[in-house]
């Protein structure tokens with residue numbers, strides 16, 4: 001599905017969430033000249049091989065400021081409550097959800113601990129740039145760190161939507177576990193065979209529950 005994401009058709013038996021995501025993709029495709037996006041500077045980051053297509057897509061929408069957070073919805077529905085569905089403390093915006101919200105920042109912190117990542121930043125774009133510029137990290141580690149960030153963004157948006165539609169808030173540990181599990185499966189599928197032992201050990205440490 002990696003290569004054919006833009007032509008992907010939704011199967012009848014998939015979840016409502018996946019159907020909505022594919023519908024957003026179709027609407028986006030209809031309005032956009034995709035060839036222009038291939039040359040954008042962050043496209044390489046978004047299309048990193050290790051990250052999962054649905055994760056990359058949501059990360060892409062975040063970078064384009066295209067997710068309909070409550071601050072956006074408020075412009076069309078002035079009576080709508082704008083507070084964050086995850087923490088209730090701030091206005092829900094893309095910047096807040098990714099990753100300044102208390103809920104998001106706790107998830108991020110737990111994932112950073114697993115990755116042995118000392119950066120204190122809660123700014124998604126700065127974190128992506130940090131990985132990009134880090135000189136001492138191997139390509140394997142960088143790819144996994146990008147993939148983890150993309151997975152976190154995807155799952156935070158999913159958690160947020162579960163509160164929005166079902167009024168159910170997942171515990172942060174469940175959200176972190178979902179990210180770790182999906183990355184584990186992905187790594188087992190696409191991890192380069194020549195990856196160094198030190199990177200393999202690091203991956204094992206990340207995957208430990």
Ligand SMILES: [Zn+2]
Nearest residue numbers: 084086087101
């Ligand atoms: Zn919040």
